Amino acid sequence: MAMVAGYLEQHRNGFEQELSSLLAQQCVSEGARGASECAGLMARLLAGCGFDEAEVIQTEGLPGVWGYFDTGKPQTLAVYAMLDHAFVSRPWKRAPYSPVKEVLEPYGSVMFGKGVGTKGPMLVLAWALKAMRATGVDIPVNVACILETEEFIGSTNYHHMVHAKAGKLKGCVGAVSPSAGQSGTGSVSISLGSKGCAYFELVCEGARWGKGPVTPSVHSSAQGVVHSPVWRLVEALNTLMEPGSAGLACKIPGFYDNISLPKGHDLELLRKIVDSNKGKDWRRVVPGVGGRGRVEELAFGLEGEELFTRALYYPTFNINGLRAGYIHQDSPLFSLPGRAVARLDMRFAPDQRGAELMASLRAHLDKAGYPDIEIRDMGTHDWAKAEMDDAIVQAALNTYEAYGCPVTIWPMRGAGAPLGVFCSELGVPAMGGIGIGHCGSDGTDEYMVLDGNDKVAGVSRAGQFLADYLAQLAK
Numbered sequence: 001m002a003m004v005a006g007y008l009e010q011h012r013n014g015f016e017q018e019l020s021s022l023l024a025q026q027c028v029s030e031g032a033r034g035a036s037e038c039a040g041l042m043a044r045l046l047a048g049c050g051f052d053e054a055e056v057i058q059t060e061g062l063p064g065v066w067g068y069f070d071t072g073k074p075q076t077l078a079v080y081a082m083l084d085h086a087f088v089s090r091p092w093k094r095a096p097y098s099p100v101k102e103v104l105e106p107y108g109s110v111m112f113g114k115g116v117g118t119k120g121p122m123l124v125l126a127w128a129l130k131a132m133r134a135t136g137v138d139i140p141v142n143v144a145c146i147l148e149t150e151e152f153i154g155s156t157n158y159h160h161m162v163h164a165k166a167g168k169l170k171g172c173v174g175a176v177s178p179s180a181g182q183s184g185t186g187s188v189s190i191s192l193g194s195k196g197c198a199y200f201e202l203v204c205e206g207a208r209w210g211k212g213p214v215t216p217s218v219h220s221s222a223q224g225v226v227h228s229p230v231w232r233l234v235e236a237l238n239t240l241m242e243p244g245s246a247g248l249a250c251k252i253p254g255f256y257d258n259i260s261l262p263k264g265h266d267l268e269l270l271r272k273i274v275d276s277n278k279g280k281d282w283r284r285v286v287p288g289v290g291g292r293g294r295v296e297e298l299a300f301g302l303e304g305e306e307l308f309t310r311a312l313y314y315p316t317f318n319i320n321g322l323r324a325g326y327i328h329q330d331s332p333l334f335s336l337p338g339r340a341v342a343r344l345d346m347r348f349a350p351d352q353r354g355a356e357l358m359a360s361l362r363a364h365l366d367k368a369g370y371p372d373i374e375i376r377d378m379g380t381h382d383w384a385k386a387e388m389d390d391a392i393v394q395a396a397l398n399t400y401e402a403y404g405c406p407v408t409i410w411p412m413r414g415a416g417a418p419l420g421v422f423c424s425e426l427g428v429p430a431m432g433g434i435g436i437g438h439c440g441s442d443g444t445d446e447y448m449v450l451d452g453n454d455k456v457a458g459v460s461r462a463g464q465f466l467a468d469y470l471a472q473l474a475k
Contacts, residue, residue: 005464007131015127015459016101016111016450018045019120023099023113027149029084032062035149038083039063042147045123049130051145057164059157066161067145068168069129076142076168077392077473078175078428080419081122082151085115090444101450104442106184108451108458117439120448121178121462122147124437128463137467140474144169148418154199154379155418162421173473174392175384175422175430180437180448180462186455187406190396190433192266195312195347196383197416198354201376202365204233206338209372213338217325220334230324233340236370240317248299250317252364255357260350261313265388266411270312273408274304286311287414312412315348315357347416354380384420385412386429395472396434403457403465405436434469437462 008015025041026034039056046054046067053068065083088096099113122145132139146165148158162169181188206212211227218226242249250256262270277285282303284291289298302310325337346357358380365373386393400407419430436457438449452458457465
């Protein structure tokens, strides 16, 4: 596939200009900042890369993007990617929406810009397909991309988009997500699954309850004779957990039922990870923890296999945030708020189901005496899973081996991803994180490597890898 890398290198200026334009377009789903504009831009970029179908998908929420690269072959690879990103919460050294190309040791050039870690790899895939078609390289599968702008607010409408395009996804062999997956040493971690996720809010309002303020607030001095929706929400939240467990022992009936613990290949993979990390601080190894200095201790005193089993396979019930009344310096003082909101997420592994867990939550609140508390579902999707002998997995492992990339295989990851929609809607395997190259950060500033080194691939080699992956997939 050297022809693909050569084409990408020859047309690097065009790729970098398109990447710069994509990074310059803000896409923050919380508040719908730039989502429509980003979706429109991405659809145009896919069309420019030769996608036979490239369009914005309108939903009841924020738009998505459909891209279909028709090769006339009987099999199709589905691709998931997100275009939205978190808002800029801490100052950057560089302007986050003014992409800039710089030399950054130990690499050659990199491009800085907000959201490059997800937008960049997707554009590399689009350009790899463009290069294959332009150079006459056989593309052995159709490639169907369903991109969203709602990941950070729960992927509310992603399953609707997949369902709407199900007819084009016949013959689907599985779903993947492109990534610049190398660490700074050139190694790669892949996951054969991800937890499902339910993202929702619990809302207590005086108007719905029939007690307390029916207006935004009354003066706090009235609290002696006026019920508080805020206290009511706190009381309801307290019914969800065992006292003193701090969120680690959920009381919702059935919450810990149907947990499918690792066995067979998955258990072997889990034990390999444990063995390779013995002697290390477990806080540095468990995904999502972030290492020493961010967490004082891990719960239950767990280590090794028990620790990873709980982190990767047990359900979680997390409070993201609480808001009511005084939340910033411009909020009203001495108020008794008429509305209180808790934003939460549940994550769950095979063989649990999000719809069943949400129904159990509703039944629990009703039985506990809180039928007025509204559950606002912001997006629920089930887990994603692939097995070692699935084509999408074997193709990845064969391609990484050909490129000399050491691979760590995680049987499951604790985070959730909408990739599970392909499993539940189409009955096909799904896995994330296919690709080489590197995305990182210089302090707060996000970048993607354009010109790599002897360990980390630049974009031309990363595009060549994806072309080779498609060829391996056909085998």
